[in-house]
Amino acid sequence: MTARPAPHADPTRARLLDAAADTLREDGITGLSARHVAARAGVNQALIFYHFDTVAQLVDAACRAAVEASIRDYRDRFAAADTFADLLAVGRELHERERAAGNVAMMAQLMAGGQSNEQLAATARYCLARWNDELDDAVTRMLARSALAGLIDPAGLTELISAGFLGLELYEGVDPSSARHAMSTLEHLGDLIEIVDELPAVARRTLQTKMRRRRRPPRSAR
Amino acid sequence: MTARPAPHADPTRARLLDAAADTLREDGITGLSARHVAARAGVNQALIFYHFDTVAQLVDAACRAAVEASIRDYRDRFAAADTFADLLAVGRELHERERAAGNVAMMAQLMAGGQSNEQLAATARYCLARWNDELDDAVTRMLARSALAGLIDPAGLTELISAGFLGLELYEGVDPSSARHAMSTLEHLGDLIEIVDELPAVARRTLQTKMRRRRRPPRSAR
DNA sequence: GTCTATAAGATGATAGAC
DNA sequence: GTCTATCATCTTATAGAC
Numbered sequence: 103m104t105a106r107p108a109p110h111a112d113p114t115r116a117r118l119l120d121a122a123a124d125t126l127r128e129d130g131i132t133g134l135s136a137r138h139v140a141a142r143a144g145v146n147q148a149l150i151f152y153h154f155d156t157v158a159q160l161v162d163a164a165c166r167a168a169v170e171a172s173i174r175d176y177r178d179r180f181a182a183a184d185t186f187a188d189l190l191a192v193g194r195e196l197h198e199r200e201r202a203a204g205n206v207a208m209m210a211q212l213m214a215g216g217q218s219n220e221q222l223a224a225t226a227r228y229c230l231a232r233w234n235d236e237l238d239d240a241v242t243r244m245l246a247r248s249a250l251a252g253l254i255d256p257a258g259l260t261e262l263i264s265a266g267f268l269g270l271e272l273y274e275g276v277d278p279s280s281a282r283h284a285m286s287t288l289e290h291l292g293d294l295i296e297i298v299d300e301l302p303a304v305a306r307r308t309l310q311t312k313m314r315r316r317r318r319p320p321r322s323a324r
Numbered sequence: 325m326t327a328r329p330a331p332h333a334d335p336t337r338a339r340l341l342d343a344a345a346d347t348l349r350e351d352g353i354t355g356l357s358a359r360h361v362a363a364r365a366g367v368n369q370a371l372i373f374y375h376f377d378t379v380a381q382l383v384d385a386a387c388r389a390a391v392e393a394s395i396r397d398y399r400d401r402f403a404a405a406d407t408f409a410d411l412l413a414v415g416r417e418l419h420e421r422e423r424a425a426g427n428v429a430m431m432a433q434l435m436a437g438g439q440s441n442e443q444l445a446a447t448a449r450y451c452l453a454r455w456n457d458e459l460d461d462a463v464t465r466m467l468a469r470s471a472l473a474g475l476i477d478p479a480g481l482t483e484l485i486s487a488g489f490l491g492l493e494l495y496e497g498v499d500p501s502s503a504r505h506a507m508s509t510l511e512h513l514g515d516l517i518e519i520v521d522e523l524p525a526v527a528r529r530t531l532q533t534k535m536r537r538r539r540r541p542p543r544s545a546r
Numbered sequence: 547g548t549c550t551a552t553a554a555g556a557t558g559a560t561a562g563a564c
Numbered sequence: 565g566t567c568t569a570t571c572a573t574c575t576t577a578t579a580g581a582c
Contacts, residue, residue, distance in 0.1 A: 114565075130440035132353055136558060146567055151559060153565090207439060210494065214436030217429060217497035218352035226498040234502075250516070258509030261495070261502045269491025272432065273483070275439035276448040280456075280483045287480030294472070297534045298520055305527055312519045336547075358576065368549060373577060375547095 115153050117143040122164035127204030131215040131222075134161065162225045165212055169229045172205050173236055183240045186248060186299055190292045192240070197267060197285075206271040213268065234260050248299050249306040253313045337375050339365040344386035349426035353437040353444075356383065384447040387434055391451045394427050395458055405462045408470060408521055412514045414462070419489060419507075428493040435490065456482050470521050471528040475535045 121143035125134050136157050140147040154160035176196055183189045200206050209229060216223030234257075241263070242256040266288075274281035301309070343365035347356050358379050362369040376382035398418060405411045422428050431451060438445030456479075463485070464478040488510075496503035523531070 112565095128440070130436060132437055133440055135556080137556080147558095148560080148568085149566065155559095157558070211436055211439065213494040213498050214352065214433060215354055217433065217494070218350065218355055223498040230495070230499060230502075253516070254512055255505070255509050258505045258512075261506035262492075262509050262513075265491035265495045265503065265506050266488050267491070268494055269487035269489065270484075272435040272439070272490055272494070273452070273487040276435050276445040277452060280452075281487065283477070283480045284483035284487050287477050287484050290476055290480075291484075293538050294475070294531075294535060297531060297538070300534075301527070301530075305523070308523075309516075309519060312522075313516060316515050316519070334547095357574080359574085369576095370550085370578080371548065377577095379576070 112153075114143075114145055114149060117145060118150060118153060118160060119164045119167050122160050123168045123208060124204075126161065126164070126211050127208045131211045158219075158221045161212075162221065165208065165225050165229055168205060168208060169232050172200060172203065173232055176236060180236050180240045184243055184247065186244050186292075186296050189240055189244050190289075190296070193263070193267075194289070197270075201271065201274070206267060207275065210268050210271045210275070230264060234264055237263060249301065249309060250299075253310065334375075336365075336367055336371055339367060340372060340375060340382060341386045341389050344382050345390045345430060346426075348383065348386070348433050349430045353433045380441075380443045383434075384443065387430065387447050387451055390427060390430060391454050394422060394425065395454055398458060402458050402462045406465055406469065408466050408514075408518050411462055411466050412511070412518070415485070415489075416511070419492075423493065423496070428489060429497065432490050432494050432497070452486060456486055459485060471523065471531060472521075475532065 121139045125139050136150045179192050183192050212226040216226040237260045241260045245256050343361045347361050358372045401414050405414050434448040438448040459482045463482045467478050
């Protein structure tokens, strides 16, 4: 058979993927052009079309690769998180590191572009789904042990957490001090939820009863 | 004196402002060009530069005007909100209506563009600050009456709510069903907070003591 | 104030030499 | 696989007629 190098072994391809992700992270969706990406990768502009056909397909491949790479770093930590406190700790660390790495910014740009471009939207959906997959198991485990078991939908909470992080990221890009202020308030709220979770059994049962009553009103009129 | 019509009375100016806001809402920051906006407004492209000098300044003016206009509709409702339940109800309504009007999408696009464009970032900061001004009084009043008084910073909570709404909006643009799922989970969480807030005085004091202990550890080592 | 025409440059994408 | 050169089209912005 002919020598067919694995796709990932192609150095030009890899340089373009990295450059596309970096451009999205640093210059945003508006700065993303074939020429910019190629210049950053140090290769000729025409190679983008040779390797990926269109700029949009390069972006798609770059974002998928970036998400796979960063998710791998967190798989073990998510798997080890059982309690709300654990999950909050992982979330804090993930936010700090992914922020520094620019991956949340990349996601935010992808989603902003996806509002009016179905191809980018599909890429964004895929990336979100991958992160949510990782989060989901941990959130489900955590909820199962908590006072909120059966009251809050795990998948919905996972999506809500993702949405919240993305909003904070966008905020941080235009107003860092306010965003950090919001983040620290979120941590206070996290502490609060943790405390509620540690309430004595009597209080927990009261909470659950009230919650069920509120969400599932009896069929007969009161 | 010469006849100098009020700036808002200029029909071309007004058409351009509306068209710029609509373009941002529908086509996003990537679709925003002088030609697109002018075509939508039904006027010549050169008039953008005559009236606003640059496209960026038109966008700035359009977003400020749009935010002023929509805030005016909510001032009374925010002013009337005292409890957490009130605020949640206003938030729900605001989210639905502003989403339908496309104003949250406009903000999200503004912030996405602002990540790499200081002029857009300044516009985004201004718009966010205006919304937060409106929210802040209501959040402060609500917190003051709640079990969390003194435990959660009102300004931080306001910023957190804004960030969360923006994240949900971005999410909805690429994955509507997941975003709605997340939104309904948020409403469940809102109910939960409300219930905690209605706990008997004993439970509230326990909560406050635990929270203070966690956030402000004594200086002497345990 | 509004238009046409145009400058000056960026963009996605392709053809074809090497 | 990689390059140069190029197309057609888009962009912001300006000059000048009306």
